[in-house]
Amino acid sequence: MKTGTIVKYDGTRGFGFIEPDTGGEDVFLHASILDEQLKQVLQGGMRVQFEAASSNQGTKAVAVRLLGAVSQAPAAQVPAVKQERDDEELCEVLSAAEFSQKITDVLIEAAPSMTGGQILQVRRQLVSFAQRNGWVEA
Incomplete structure (x- = not known):
């Protein structure tokens, strides 16, 4: 089994995403594979052990087991990098992982009918567009 961190889990909508420790794309997590107790407590930042399988819509979790206690999501641990612009205004440059998590949060809130x-x-x-334009760290 692989290990990772829950990036986002929406118990109301019944799905979320796991960021694998080995990197790569986040793994889609649907509530249908979770036992009732895990559905009640699962939240972003929790460490899990999981098995995944490829599907026509990307990689999805087929089994999930909680590991240890709740921790902060990895994206929250990434220090913000400040970069100075010509006009002396500072802007935050996000890591690709943090940018990806923020996009997920916005999409879930703004378009609740979207599938995983x-x-x-x-x-x-x-994320690809942002990386090409230097908006996020590569």
């Missing part, structure tokens, strides 16, 4: 596969597809394109 659609969220992954939009997020992948936005």
